[in-house]
Amino acid sequence: MKTLSRWFSRNLIRIYMVLGFGYLFVPVAYTFAFSFNDYIKSNLVWRGFTLNNWKQPCGVLDVCPALGNSIKIGLLATFIATILGTLIAFALGRYAFRGRAVTNTLIFLPMASPELVLGASLLTIFLNLGMNLGFWTIVIAHVMFCISFVVVTVKARIASLDPRLEQAAMDLYADEKETFRRITFPLVAPGIAGAALLAFSLSFDDFIITNFNSGTTITFPLYVYTHAERGLPAQANVIGSAMFFLALLIVVAGQIVGKKVKVGK
Amino acid sequence: MAAVVRSSGSTTSELKKKSLVPYLLLAPGLLWLALFFVAPIITLISTATKTPGAGIGEFVQTYRWANYWDSLVGASGQFGRSFLYATCATLLALAIAYPLAYGIAFKSGKYKNILLVLVVAPFFCSFILRTIAWKQILGQEGPLFRFLLDLHIVTPTTHLTATAPAVIVGLAYNFLPFMTLPLYGSLERIDPRVLEASGDLYSNAFTTFRKVTVPLSMPGVVAGTLLTFIPAAGDYVNAEILGNPNTKMIGNVINAQFLNTQDYPTAAALSFILMIGISILVMIYIRKAGTEELV
Numbered sequence: 001m002k003t004l005s006r007w008f009s010r011n012l013i014r015i016y017m018v019l020g021f022g023y024l025f026v027p028v029a030y031t032f033a034f035s036f037n038d039y040i041k042s043n044l045v046w047r048g049f050t051l052n053n054w055k056q057p058c059g060v061l062d063v064c065p066a067l068g069n070s071i072k073i074g075l076l077a078t079f080i081a082t083i084l085g086t087l088i089a090f091a092l093g094r095y096a097f098r099g100r101a102v103t104n105t106l107i108f109l110p111m112a113s114p115e116l117v118l119g120a121s122l123l124t125i126f127l128n129l130g131m132n133l134g135f136w137t138i139v140i141a142h143v144m145f146c147i148s149f150v151v152v153t154v155k156a157r158i159a160s161l162d163p164r165l166e167q168a169a170m171d172l173y174a175d176e177k178e179t180f181r182r183i184t185f186p187l188v189a190p191g192i193a194g195a196a197l198l199a200f201s202l203s204f205d206d207f208i209i210t211n212f213n214s215g216t217t218i219t220f221p222l223y224v225y226t227h228a229e230r231g232l233p234a235q236a237n238v239i240g241s242a243m244f245f246l247a248l249l250i251v252v253a254g255q256i257v258g259k260k261v262k263v264g265k
Numbered sequence: 266m267a268a269v270v271r272s273s274g275s276t277t278s279e280l281k282k283k284s285l286v287p288y289l290l291l292a293p294g295l296l297w298l299a300l301f302f303v304a305p306i307i308t309l310i311s312t313a314t315k316t317p318g319a320g321i322g323e324f325v326q327t328y329r330w331a332n333y334w335d336s337l338v339g340a341s342g343q344f345g346r347s348f349l350y351a352t353c354a355t356l357l358a359l360a361i362a363y364p365l366a367y368g369i370a371f372k373s374g375k376y377k378n379i380l381l382v383l384v385v386a387p388f389f390c391s392f393i394l395r396t397i398a399w400k401q402i403l404g405q406e407g408p409l410f411r412f413l414l415d416l417h418i419v420t421p422t423t424h425l426t427a428t429a430p431a432v433i434v435g436l437a438y439n440f441l442p443f444m445t446l447p448l449y450g451s452l453e454r455i456d457p458r459v460l461e462a463s464g465d466l467y468s469n470a471f472t473t474f475r476k477v478t479v480p481l482s483m484p485g486v487v488a489g490t491l492l493t494f495i496p497a498a499g500d501y502v503n504a505e506i507l508g509n510p511n512t513k514m515i516g517n518v519i520n521a522q523f524l525n526t527q528d529y530p531t532a533a534a535l536s537f538i539l540m541i542g543i544s545i546l547v548m549i550y551i552r553k554a555g556t557e558e559l560v
Contacts, residue, residue, distance in 0.1 A: 006470070013368045020365040021383060024441060027398035028390045034398075045406060084294035095287035103291060110302050112491070112547065113540055114499020116516050120523055120536040121305035124312050127529070144301040147294055205392050207502060208516075212523065224393045228506070232397065240394040247389035251382050 028244060035237035042231025053234040057242070060233040066223035067239055073135065073219060074203040077142035082196045084143070085150025092151070093158035111148045118145055119212035126213060133215030141213045142206065146199040153198060157191025190258060197254075201247065306540075313534035324530055336534040340518050344542065347514040350429070351498035354436035358444040358493050359486070361437065366448035366485070367478075370455075384445050392439060396506045399435055400426050403507075427509040435503035443492035451485030452478070487554045491547060498543055515539055 037043055038050040058064035092103065110118060122141050126133060165187065169179040207221040214222060224236050313332055315324040337344070369380045387395060401407050403425040413419045425431060455478065463473040501516030508514075515535060522532035 013364060013372050016364040017368040017372075017380075020361055020368075021380075023361065023438065024384070024387050026402065027395040027438075028387050030398040030402055031390055031394050034401075044401060044404075084297055087290040088294040091287040091290035095290075097287040097291075103295065106295060106298055106303070110298065112495055112544075114495055114516075114543065116499040116501065116519055117306075117309075117536045117540045118302070120519060120532060121309040122301060123523060124529065124533055125301075125305040125308040128308055128312070140301055143297060147298060151294075201388055205388060207393055208500075211520075221391055221393050224391060224397070225502075228393070228397050236394065240390045244386065244390035248382070248386055251386075255378060255382075 028241075031237050032241045032244075035234055035241050037234050037237075039234050043234045043237065044231065053238050057235050057238045060235045062218065062223060063220075063233065063235045063239065066218045066220045069135070069217060070204055070220040073138050073142060074200045076139050077146055077203045078196050078199040080139075081143045081146035081150050081199050082192060085147045085195065085199075086154050086192055088147070088151045089154035089158060093155050107148045107151050110145055111152075115145070115206075115208040119209035122209070123212040133213055134217045137213040137215065138210055138217060138219070141209050142203040145206075145209060146202055149198055149202060150195040153195035154188065154191045157188050157194075161187055193254065197250065204243070306537075309533045309537055313530050313537055315530045322527055332530050333534045333538065336531045337538055339531070340515060340535055343513055343515045343518050344538070346512070347498050347516065347539075348542070348546070350433050350436060350504075350512075350514060351494050351500075353433045354440070354497045355444075355490050355494045357433065357437040358441050359490060362441055362444040362448055362489065363486075366445050366452055369445075369449055370452040381446075381449065384442050384449075388442060393502065393506075396435055396439065396502060399431075399438065400506050403431060426507055427512075429508070429512050431507040432504050432512050432514075435507040436497045436500060437493075439500070439503065440493040440497055443496070444489040447488035447492065448482060448485040450488075451482045455481045483554065487551065491550070495543055495547070499539060 034043055034046070035053055036049050036051065037046055038048040038052070040047070053059070088103070088107065091097070092100070119141065122137075122144070123133075126137055131137060161184070165183055166179055169183045170176075174182065205221060207225060210219055211222060211225070218226075220239065224232060224240075227233070227236070311326065312324070313336075314326065314328045314330055316327045316329050316332075317323070318325040365384070369377060369384070373380050402409055404410065405421075405424075405426075410419065410425060414421065419425070459477060459481070460473055463477045464470075468476065498514075499516050501514055501520050504512050504514045504517055519532050519535045519539070522528045522535065526532075
C-alpha cells in the first residue's frame with residue numbers, strides 16, 4: 001500500500017509537470033504551427049501548409065524594420081545596462097560603504113513597480129522636458145528597467161564565489177588588479193553573460209514601457225500589437241518562432257561551452 | 266529571477282573597506298536610475314495636481330491635491346477589479362507553478378537544467394504573440410472551442426474569450442515563469458537530509474510536505490507571488506486582448522488617459538495611486554509572511 005501510494009505520488013508530480021509544461025508551450029506551438037499557414041490577409045484560420053512565410057520573412061510591409069529597431073534597441077540597451085549594472089553589483093558585492101541600504105532600495109524599486117507606472121512616469125518627464133519621443137527615449141527606458149535585473153543577477157554570481165580562490169591568488173603574490181583580472185572577473189563572467197541575455201530578452205519583448213515612450217518608432221512587439229486588430233501576417237509568427245529557437249540555441253550552446261570550460265580546467 | 270531570492274550577499278565585515286572606489290562604481294548606474302526612475306516618479310506626483318489651462322491640452326500647476334481623490338473615486342471599480350484579477354491570477358499561478366518547481370527540484374535528475382531553460386523559454390516567443398495565440402486558441406474558430414463543442418460542453422453561443430476568466434488565465438500564464446523560478450530556487454536549496462529526518466521521525470510523505478517542505482519554501486512563495494502580483498496588477502494587455510469592456514483593469518484606464526484622452530493629471534494620479542496601493546499591499550504581505558530582504 002505504501003509503495004503504491006508512493007508510486008502514485010511520484011507519477012502525480014510527473015503528470016502535473018507534463019500538464020504545466022503543456023500550458024506553457026501551447027501558445028508557442030500554436031504560433032509556430034501558424035507560421036506555416038498559407039494565409040490570406042488574416043492568419044486566423046488554417047488554410048494549408050506553406051514554406052513561403054519562412055522564405056520571405058520580410059515579405060510584409062514594416063515587419064523587418066520593426067524587428068531591426070527591436071534588435072538595435074535591445075543591443076544598445078543591453079550593452080549600457082550590463083556595464084552600469086555590473087559596476088553596481090561589484091560595489092555591492094565587494095565593498096563596504098555608507099548608503100548601502102539606499103542603493104539596495106533604489107535597485108529593488110524599479111523591479112517592484114508595475115511597468116505601466118515606469119512607462120507613464122517616463123513619458124510625463126519626457127513631455128515636460130519637451131523631448132522628442134523615439135528611438136533614444138526607448139533606449140533610455142530600457143536601460144532603466146534592465147539595470148536592476150543585471151545587478152541582481154551579477155550580484156548573486158559574486159556572492160556565490162568561493163573567497164578562498166581570491167585569497168589563494170593573493171597568497172601567490174598576485175596584486176589586487178591581477179587577482180581581479182585573472183581570477184575574479186573570469187569567474188563572474190558567466191553571470192555577466194547571463195545578465196546580458198536576460199537584459200536583451202527583457203528589452204526585446206517589452207511592450208508596455210515601449211508603447212508609452214516610442215513616439216512614431218515601431219518595435220516588433222508594437223508591430224504585433226497594432227496589427228493584431230486588422231489581422232496579423234504569418235511573418236510575425238515566423239519572427240516570433242525564429243527568435244524562440246535562436247534563444248534556445250544560445251542558451252544550450254552556453255551550457256555546453258560552460259561544461260567544456262569546467263572540464264578543461 | 267531565482268537570483269532575487271537567492272542573493273543574500275556576504276556579510277559586510279568581510280568586505281573591503283575603501284573610501285572612494287565603491288562610489289565611483291555606483292555613480293553612473295545610480296545616476297541613470299535617479300534621472301530616469303526617481304525624477305520621473307517625482308514629476309508624476311506633481312503632474313497629478315495640475316489642472317487644465319487656457320489652451321487645449323495645456324495643464325497648469327495649481328497643486329490641486331483633490332485630483333488624487335477624484336481620480337481614485339472615478340476609477341475605483343477598475344482598481345478593485347485589477348487587484349481581484351491579480352490576486353486570482355497569482356493564486357492560479359502558484360497552484361500551477363508549485364508542483365512544477367517541486368518536480369524540477371526533486372524529481373527531474375539530470376534533466377533539471379533543461380527543464381529550467383524550458384520554463385523561461387516561452388519568454389523568447391513574444392509576449393504579445395503568445396497572448397494573441399491564446400485568443401485564437403480559445404476563440405470561437407479555434408481548435409479548443411470546436412473540440413468542446415463536439416463534446417457538448419459548450420454551445421455555439423458561449424464565449425471563452427472576452428471573459429473575466431480568460432483575462433485571469435492569460436495573466437497567470439504570462440507571469441508563470443516569474444512564479445516558478447523563485448519557487449524552484451528555494452525548493453532546490455532544501456537539504457534532503459531534513460526531509461529524511463522528518464521521515465525518520467515517523468511523519469508520512471504528506472506531513473513531511475506540509476510541515477517541512479512548505480515552510481522551508483516560503484521565501485520562494487513570497488518572492489514568486491510578488492513577482493507575479495505586481496506586474497499582473499498593472500497589466501492591461503491581457504484585459505485588452507482577452508477581455509471585454511466590462512473586464513477593463515486600471516492599466517487600461519491609465520493607458521487610455523495617457524495616450525488617447527491625454528488627460529495627463531488624471532493618468533498621473535492613477536499611476537501614482539496604483540504604485541502606492543501595490544506598495545501597501547506588498548508591505549502588509551511581507552509583514553505577514555515574515556521574510557527578510559528580497560534583494
